[in-house]
Amino acid sequence: MRHIIIGASAAGISAAKTIRQWEPADEVTVISVDERVHSRCMLHKFLSHERTAEGINFVPEDFFEKNGIRWVKGERVNRVDTGAKQVHLECGAFLPYDRLLIATGAHFVIPPLPNFREAKNVFGLRDLSDAEKIDAAAAEGKRCVIVGSGLVGLDAANALCERGVACSVVEMADRISPLQLDTTAAAAYQTLFEKAGCTFYLAEKASGSEMDGEGNITSISLASGVTLPCDFVVVAAGVRPSVEFLEGSGIEVERGVKVDEYLHTSVPDVWAAGDVAGITGIWPNAMQQGETAAKNMCGASVPYEDRYGMKNTMNFYGLTTLSLGINTPAEGDEVLLRESKSGYQRFILHDGVVTHVLIQGDISNTGFWQELVKRKIPVGDLGKSVFDLSYADFYRYDKAHASFEW
Numbered sequence: 001m002r003h004i005i006i007g008a009s010a011a012g013i014s015a016a017k018t019i020r021q022w023e024p025a026d027e028v029t030v031i032s033v034d035e036r037v038h039s040r041c042m043l044h045k046f047l048s049h050e051r052t053a054e055g056i057n058f059v060p061e062d063f064f065e066k067n068g069i070r071w072v073k074g075e076r077v078n079r080v081d082t083g084a085k086q087v088h089l090e091c092g093a094f095l096p097y098d099r100l101l102i103a104t105g106a107h108f109v110i111p112p113l114p115n116f117r118e119a120k121n122v123f124g125l126r127d128l129s130d131a132e133k134i135d136a137a138a139a140e141g142k143r144c145v146i147v148g149s150g151l152v153g154l155d156a157a158n159a160l161c162e163r164g165v166a167c168s169v170v171e172m173a174d175r176i177s178p179l180q181l182d183t184t185a186a187a188a189y190q191t192l193f194e195k196a197g198c199t200f201y202l203a204e205k206a207s208g209s210e211m212d213g214e215g216n217i218t219s220i221s222l223a224s225g226v227t228l229p230c231d232f233v234v235v236a237a238g239v240r241p242s243v244e245f246l247e248g249s250g251i252e253v254e255r256g257v258k259v260d261e262y263l264h265t266s267v268p269d270v271w272a273a274g275d276v277a278g279i280t281g282i283w284p285n286a287m288q289q290g291e292t293a294a295k296n297m298c299g300a301s302v303p304y305e306d307r308y309g310m311k312n313t314m315n316f317y318g319l320t321t322l323s324l325g326i327n328t329p330a331e332g333d334e335v336l337l338r339e340s341k342s343g344y345q346r347f348i349l350h351d352g353v354v355t356h357v358l359i360q361g362d363i364s365n366t367g368f369w370q371e372l373v374k375r376k377i378p379v380g381d382l383g384k385s386v387f388d389l390s391y392a393d394f395y396r397y398d399k400a401h402a403s404f405e406w
């Protein structure tokens with residue numbers, strides 16, 4: 001059996017490893033634009049010079065060789081012919097497959113702001129080659145505008161501040177990292193970033209720019225009229241699943257590649273896993289999906305069960321936050337807040353079920369919250385404040401409700 005995996009990151013690598021374990025005699029080929037395997041989550045460490053490119057590789061150097069996996073690196077797939085079962089590369093070559101996994105992740109989006117798409121000094125941050133470009137820009141320039149303050153924008157700001165670059169961060173929402181944080185938790189980070197050399201422009205929009213004769217943006221103007229002089233720009237304003245090469249393949253695409261519970265696409269013998277499937281956009285989910293899809297490519301029928309949900313942890317300047325679920329309350333939801341010595345906590349409850357958890361500070365022993373949110377376990381009948389719950393409460397709950405598996 002010939003397995004082809006497009007993508008050599010969280011989903012693709014975990015799939016390749018799984019197929020090799022399950023089917024030692026099968027042919028496994030991984031194709032990627034990436035020339036080096038690396039963790040996107042660690043790009044900020046590369047950018048801050050805390051780690052080298054080798055230092056953010058998440059597999060052993062001899063991974064492909066040792067596992068008998070062929071890696072076609074630095075090549076882009078530009079077409080999939082699902083009728084002939086062939087994958088076509090930009091260089092003109094094509095490779096036949098029996099089973100195909102699409103694990104092409106996502107790419108950043110540059111908004112259609114004046115000069116942004118043409119300028120030479122506007123960068124996104126998705127892979128090592130992006131980080132290398134920003135690294136070179138930071139060696140020359142000392143002022144950066146970052147558009148977007150989600151996790152990627154904050155990663156960039158954190159790394160660039162370490163390098164002594166003054167960062168101006170522009171955010172449309174009234175607080176930083178609005179999908180993960182509420183006002184209180186965001187303010188704590190904002191103070192830390194400001195101390196490190198960041199300036200935040202909240203509830204603001206980049207609306208224009210000035211470009212010099214060499215094609216470099218020299219300043220960004222905001223809707224409020226403020227002008228921010230800069231040497232380069234980092235855009236962290238969202239990503240889109242990398243599906244363009246699937247046009248004409250017959251593989252159905254919605255937000256991402258459409259998959260069923262087995263991560264199978266609409267076309268026989270083709271699966272999709274990771275950010276390209278648009279289910280969630282976090283590393284552990286991509287790995288888990290890669291593993292599940294791989295088992296199914298080997299003939300199993302394993303449904304994908306989301307183990308991690310909408311989970312994010314962040315740690316900047318020693319302050320850690322765990323965020324689970326959706327942080328905006330619906331009408332009638334209960335919002336509970338507590339600030340204590342160990343940190344700040346916020347819970348949203350819908351009909352006695354916790355739908356969002358935000359814990360800033362000490363996040364040890366908080367693993368059980370993930371299960372509570374994911375499984376929609378009611379906490380109202382435990383006779384205890386939500387702030388005092390621990391794993392032990394659910395162990396008892398489990399015993400009392402024999403049908404429930406913890």
Ligand SMILES: Cc1cc2nc3c(=O)[nH]c(=O)nc-3n(C[C@H](O)[C@H](O)[C@H](O)COP(=O)(O)OP(=O)(O)OC[C@H]3O[C@@H](n4cnc5c(N)ncnc54)[C@H](O)[C@@H]3O)c2cc1C
Binds near residue numbers: 040042275286
């Ligand atoms: C800066 C940054 C920080 C992050 N921090 C965190 C974090 O702290 N925690 C967390 O859980 N998640 C984090 N994420 C998200 C996480 O990195 C992604 O969820 C994860 O990388 C998704 O893995 P993937 O395998 O689906 O795709 P990707 O990692 O996007 O990899 C896609 C692969 O496909 C290849 N590819 C794409 N198109 C083609 C093509 N046409 N032909 C051939 N190859 C192709 C690429 O070269 C690459 O190898 C972060 C992301 C970024 C960018």
